[in-house]
Amino acid sequence: MTSHPVPPVRLLLVFPGAPLVRKAVRAGLDVRVVLDREHDVGALPLPEDGVVHVDRAQTPETARIVRKLIAELGATHVLDGEGFPLRVPVPDEQPEGDLFGRELVPGWSREPQESEAHQLVVTTLTVDGMHRVVGITERVEQGSSWTCVFPATLEESATGRVRAVVTSMLDLVGHEFGPAQTRIELTGAEPRVVRSQPCFSIDRISDLIEAATGFDIATEFFRALSGAVLQPPAPRWFAAARLSRLPRPADGNQVSSVLVEGVSPDVVRARLAEAELPPS
Structure with a gap:
C-alpha cells in the first residue's frame, strides 16, 4: 500500500494579537498574518514577508487579500484573533459583511427567562x-x-x-x-x-x-x-x-x-x- 504524505498545516491569522501569533509559531505551524496598517509588527516572531497589512475598516479589501493569500500560500486553516473561523465562501461584494462566522447556533439578545x-x-x-x-x-x-x-x-x-x-x-x-x-x-x-x-x-x-x-x-x-x-x-x-x-x-x-x-x-x-x- 502506498502512503500519501499529510499536507502541512498553513495557518492564516487575521487581525491577531501578538501572544496568539507566538503560540502558533511555538507550536511549529507555518504562520502568515494579516494586520491592520496601524498595527506595530515589532512584537511578532515573523519575518517581514510573513505579514500583510490592510485597512481593517475596508472589508472588501481585506476579503480580496485573504482570498489571494489562501490561493497563493495554500492556507489550510484561517482564523481571526479570537478564534472565529473564516466564512466559506469568502464574502466579496459585502461592504458591511463579516469575514468570519460568529455563530454556529445563534442566540439572541434579551433578558434570560x-x-x-x-x-x-x-x-x-x-x-x-x-x-x-x-x-x-x-x-x-x-x-x-x-x-x-x-x-x-x-x-x-x-x-x-x-x-x-x-x-x-x-x-x-x-x-x-x-x-x-x-x-x-x-x-x-x-x-x-x-x-x-x-x-x-x-x-x-x-x-x-x-x-x-x-x-x-x-x-x-x-x-x-x-x-x-x-x-x-x-x-x-x-x-x-x-x-x-x-x-x-x-x-x-x-x-x-x-x-x-x-x-x-x-x-x-x-x-x-x-x-x-x-x-x-
Whole structure:
C-alpha cells in the first residue's frame, strides 16, 4: 500500500494579537498574518514577508487579500484573533459583511427567562472533524451580572448527555476545526443547546480553565494542528469569575470582571462575594 504524505498545516491569522501569533509559531505551524496598517509588527516572531497589512475598516479589501493569500500560500486553516473561523465562501461584494462566522447556533439578545438563568458552557476543540470536550463551566445569571464556575459539578450521567448533545450539534452544523463555546440548558429531560460560538473564549472561561488545569486553549489547539494528541485536561481545583455589565451610553455596554480560585465551588463563590463587598 502506498502512503500519501499529510499536507502541512498553513495557518492564516487575521487581525491577531501578538501572544496568539507566538503560540502558533511555538507550536511549529507555518504562520502568515494579516494586520491592520496601524498595527506595530515589532512584537511578532515573523519575518517581514510573513505579514500583510490592510485597512481593517475596508472589508472588501481585506476579503480580496485573504482570498489571494489562501490561493497563493495554500492556507489550510484561517482564523481571526479570537478564534472565529473564516466564512466559506469568502464574502466579496459585502461592504458591511463579516469575514468570519460568529455563530454556529445563534442566540439572541434579551433578558434570560427564569429557566435560562442557570446554564452550562461546554468548551470544545475540533481538529479534522474530531471534537474534544476540554471543559464544562457552570454559568448563572443574576440581573446585570453573571457568575461562571469551572469545573461544573455534574452527575456522571448528566455529563455524558451534555457531551453527546454538544458533539452531535457540532457534527450537524459541519464544524470541522477550531474552538467552540456552547451554552446548554438542563431544564428539560435532555440538555438543550441555547447558543454556540466558534471562538477561544467567552466570559473569561478560557482563563478559568487555565487557572484550574494549566491548559491553555489556543496553545493546545495549535499543538493539535501540528500533530500532537489532544488530551482534555483534568481540573486540579476550581476557578470562578463574576462579570457585570457597566452601562456606557456613548458606546454600549462595558463588562467588568473579577476572577478568583479555590479548593471547592463553595470557596470560590465565597471569595467572589468577598470581592464585591465595599471596603470597610
